Amino acid sequence: MTATAPQPSAQEPQAAPHIPSSTYRLQLNRDFDFAAARKILPYLARLGVSDVYLSPIWASTPGSPHGYDVTDHSAVNPELGGMAGLRKFSARARELGLSVVVDFVPNHMGIQGGHNPYWEDVLMHGQASRYAHFFDISWQPLKRALEGKVLLPVLGEQYGRVLENGELKLEQSEGRFFLRYWERALPLSPRSIALVLEAAREHLPRARVSPVPDAVPHLQSDAVRAELSSLARSVDNLPRSTSDALTDEDRLDRAQELDVMTRRLQALLNTSAEVRGALEAALAAINADTTRLDAIISEQNYRLAFWKVAAEEINYRRFFDINDLAALRMEDPRVFSWAHATLFELVRGGVIQGVRLDHTDGLYDPAGYFRALQAGAAEALGVDWNPEAGGPLPLYVVAEKILEPGEHLPNAWAVYGTTGYDFLAELNGVFVDATHEDEISAVYRRFTGDRLSYGEHLYRGKQLIQRVSLPGEVNVLTESLERLGEADLRSRDFTLSALRNAVREVIATFPVYRTYLRADGSREPGDNAKIAKAVRDAKIQNRREGGPLDPSVFDYLGSVLTMDVADDKTRDAYANFALSFQQLTGPVTAKGAEDTAFYRYARLLSLNEVGGDPAHFGTRLKDFHRAAQERAQRWPHAMLSGSTHDTKRGEDTRARLSVLSEIPQVWGAFVRRWAPVILEHSQEQELGLAPSPLDAYTYLQTALGAYPLDGRPDDLADRLSAYMLKASREAKLRTSWAAPDEDYEAALDSFVRGLLADQGFAAALRDLHILISPYGAQNGLSATLARLTAPGVPDTYQGSEGWNQSLVDPDNRRPVDYPALQRRLTRLEKGASLPLASKLLADYEDGGIKTLVTWAALQTRDAHPELFQAGSYRPLDAGRHLLAFAREHGGELAVTVAPRLTLTLTRQVVPWALGEVWGTRQLTLPGSGMFENVLTGERFRVRGGRIPLAKVLEEFPLALLVKR
Structure with a gap:
């Protein structure tokens, strides 16, 4: 990323940046727009959050339910209320003391349906487009037929059949020409327009000669014919779209000239019935002749293709394997400036105060991008910022980044931390009983027959994704590597096939989502070691498979990735490949893990979460404490997440499933007891049982996790059916998105509904739900309190101040009942008290108890901002059944007391870990004096820094103790 940071000035000190104390995530869409969101701002202010955190607000595909398919970064989504609606929302937020954080999507754009004007311009003009540099397109791929073209995988079947079926038609509207494919209108290249105009000229009536002596020919027909010929010549004389000599000025002139000619044609059509008739006749004749129509389609700057077979030859980088999302070249300063102009305008005007960045691992140079973003924000805010001098960053920015176990966020990044998936995984694992890993694994293996490890x-x-979903990206990368090899006598004998297989193997064994090498050769500490590990593991895997590849090909790939070469020219070429390689390892890992392996390995589904590693069976308390201490020191303002729009399950769905780790024998007996009934509701198909044992096991856990706490499973069958359809397609074993097996999916739906309707099974499921329910609720409450008080900026996902038993999207984007939440909050605002807390605990199923914990913790954060934003973190040891820690700052002290593994602690005798179940355990505090549990209003006198847990948790199974 090339960016010039504002020069530091000694006259003006940098203004303190806005740092949220807590955020609340809202999912916007056309049914919940800025106006609707504005109405709940008073509620959010009362709840106690400091910032409202919005899903993407930028113009996106009409009807988008999420906003991540941005079509124009320079415009605020009109479906949400546009710029005016956003400004009203922000102004109301400021009135209430709230700030606004927005989600920004720098990696890609939505290109479906003709709604992206920049992509449409590329389709029309090809390389000559003013916006060709926006997108990461390989204009000279190995396949000759695609040279200078974009592969466009939009057809429902093979091109020839679509053409023969008459589904492709040329159309004209207001002087512009399109290729119509059902609802999609694709623009025509200028040179092909010339062919259509020439055809129209042939359909004009011939000039008539008057029989009267000395009369002149019919001048109107001659003039019309001449004007059409002129237009055709003008269009045909435009520079070819594949010309390498075009400057930005040439591209602009070309587009402007085409606009002039379009207006000329429209004027001619408006004034001449002859021309209108001739053009209609020409279009009809071409559409009726597949040979002529194909000839014109072949002149386009895109090549139409069947969507199912296009992945192997796709030549534009996508977001993962989604054809309708094209990656942006954000490393180009021109693209960066265009994409962020409106964002910086909103920062400058005080409309927004923070940014959440989506999918930053897809960027060519994340570190350079972050620095450029902060430099632009500094200029917008009118503050001095010198990235080399340190000091606070101008704008609150957090980056979506998945950290593998043991991986750390690069310290030099100009962000305030991650969006919190690392914290989510650490906290989630705290409520899993690691001592029962072998027993849970045995239950899973016996039922499913799966003997493979998660690794x-x-x-x-990852191998499957590279071969089926992202082969085009692998091919483009391999072709680049082959060109590098051809230039070196020591590597030119490596075949394209060998290089491709080596690339696949190294990516499949890559230990993290990506490395962060930069074009100048700099890199993050440990990047070389990660590359070396991947190369070493790829060699081992190659030997396991019989050694089909010579080991030297892996060594060569490793040297290119580490830029291990002497001369600068070759190093620059290696750097370009290495940075492109980094952009591919992330999508492959994300798709191979989160969207494949997570659905193939169902040992304990609460662990199969974004940011987590299902192979790690729980988090040791000391590991959670160590990570929290590191976050307090390095990233004290990182976001802390519990549920997000991307999580596979809501936080309370996971909390309930984690209870199974405490009762492997009960769970195993349940699975064995109902295995025959499961078999009765299954169907025998050619490829085996439907559902498969894996899908059946996934269903059992999901039904239990999502079973509503209020005991009313009215829409549970519909939700479970939708989830299981998605889960089975993501697993890609018996059905998939690319090749749905309708018979299997019908059997799966029948199984889901039939088993749930089976009275015996339904009763047993309800009984198991009743057994785990209070312990799952305890896990959810403890996790909520820990998230709201640990170092960082806690985020509450919409509606998660009550129970969140959602499943994967779109289930997790269901509307929230804010009127009910507002009524509940009004009751709480009368003040925390033990009678109120006890009443809510007795009625815990309605979620009021979680709202109490959320509200009380947020109010405490608001009352003690320095304590929670800058306070130290001290682990408190009170045994394996308690997550406890202290936050200290400037004489202020708060202690979080969050029970865990309470089913084991209580031995299922009582539902809550209260009073005497804690025995003689003592809680050692950092100080003595009077402490108040802000959740209940109880006060405790602490002497000698110690207090019995039985006293602290005598009446309520949770405590946030604040020293008074």
Whole structure:
């Protein structure tokens, strides 16, 4: 990223940046727009959050339910209320003391349906487009037929059949020409327009000669014919779209000239019935002749293709394997400036105060991008910022980044931390009983027959993604590597096939989502070691498979990735490949793990979460404490997430499933007891049982996790059916998105509904739900309190101040009942008290108890901002059944007391970990004096820094103790 940071000035000190204390995430769409969101701002202010955190607000595909398919970064989404609606929302937020954080999508754009004007311009003009540099397109791929073209995988079947079926038609509207494919209107290249105009000229009536002596020919027909010929010549004389000599000025002139000619044609059509008739006749004749129509289609700057077979030859980089999302070249300063102009305008005007960045691992140079973003924000805010001098960053920015176990966020990044998936995984694992890993694994293996480790599933998933979903990206990368090899006598004998297989193997064994090498050769500490590990593991895997590849090909790939070469010219070429390689490892890992292996390895589904590693069976308390201490020191303002729009399950769905780790024998007996009934509701198909044992096991856990706490499973069958359809397609074993097996999916739906309707099974499921329910609720409450008080900026996902038993999207974007939440909050605002807390605990199923914990913790954060934003973190040891820690700052002290593994602690005798179940355990505090549990209003006198847990948790199974 090339960016010039504002020069530091000694006259003006940097203004303190806005740092949220807490955020609340809202999912916007056309049914919940700025106006609707504005109405709940008073509620959010009362709840106690400091910032409202919005899903993408930028213009996106009409009807988008999420906003991540941005079509124009320079415009605020009109479906949400546009710029005016956003400004009203922000102004109301400021009135209430709230700030606004927005989600920004720098990696890609939505290109479906003709709604992206920049992509449409590329389709029309090809390389000559003013916006060709926006997108990461390989204009000279190995396939000759695609040279100078974009592969466009939009057809429902093979091109020839679509053409023969008459589904492709040329159309004209207001002087512009399109290729119509059902609802999609694709623009025509200028040179092909010339062919249509020439055809129209042939359909004009011939000039008539008057029989009267000395009369002149019919001048109107001659003039019309001449004007059409002139237009055709003008269009045909435009520079070819594949010309390498075009400057930005040439591209602009070309587009402007075409606009002039379009207006000329429209004027001619408006004034001449002859021309209108001739053009209609020409279009009809071409559309009726597949040979002529194909000839014109072949002149386009895109090549139409069947969507199912296009992945192997796709020549534009996508977001993962989604054809309708094209990656942006944000490393180009021109693209960066265009994409962020409106964002910086909103920062400058005080409309927004923070940014959440989506999918930053897809960027060519994340570190350079972050620095450029902060430099632009500094200029917009009118503050001095010198990235080399340190000091606070001008704008609150957090980046979506998945950290593998043991991986750390690069310290030099100009962000305030991650969006919190690392914290989510650490906290989630705290409520899993690691001592029962072998027993849970045995139950899973016996039922499903799956003997593979998660690591093996991950490796296979990454290989599958490269061969089925992202082969085009692998091919483009391999072709680049082959060109590098051809230039070196020592590597020119490596075949394209060998290089491709080596690239696949190294990506499949890559230990993290990506490395962060930069074009100048700099890199993050440990990047070389990660590359070396991947190369070493790829060699080992190659030997396991019989050694089909010579080991030297892996060594060569490793040297290119580390830029291990002497001369600068070759190093620059290696750097370009290495940075492109980094952009591919992330999508392959994400798709291979989160969207494949997570659905193939169902040992304990609460662990199969974004940011987590299902192979790690729980988080040790000391590991959670160590990570929290590191976050307090390095990233004290990182976001802390519990549920997000991307999580596979809501936080309370996971909390309930984690209880199974405490009762492997009960769970195993349940699975064995109902296995025959499961078999009765299954169907025998050619490829085996439907559902498969894996899908059945996934269903059992999901039904239990999502079973509503209020005991009213009215829409549970519909939700479970939708989830299982998605889960089975993501697993890609018996059905998939690319090749749905309708018979299997019908059997799966029948199984889901039939088993849930089976009275015996339904009763047993309800009984198991009743057994785990209070312990799952305890996990959810403890996790909520820990998230709201640990170092960082806690985010509450919409509606998660009550129970969140959602499943994967779109289930997690269901509307929230804010009127009910507002009524509940009004009751709480009368003040925390033990009678109120006890009443809510007795009625815990309605979620009021979680709202109490959320509200009380947020109010405490608001009352003690320095304590929670800058306070130290001290672990408190009170045994394996308690997550406890202290936050200290400037004489202020708060202690979080969050029970865990309470089913084991209580031995299922009582539902809550209260009073005497804690025995003689003592809680050692950093100080003595009077402490108040802000959740209940209880006060405790602490002497000698110690207090019995039985006293602290005598009446309520949770405590946030604040020293008074």
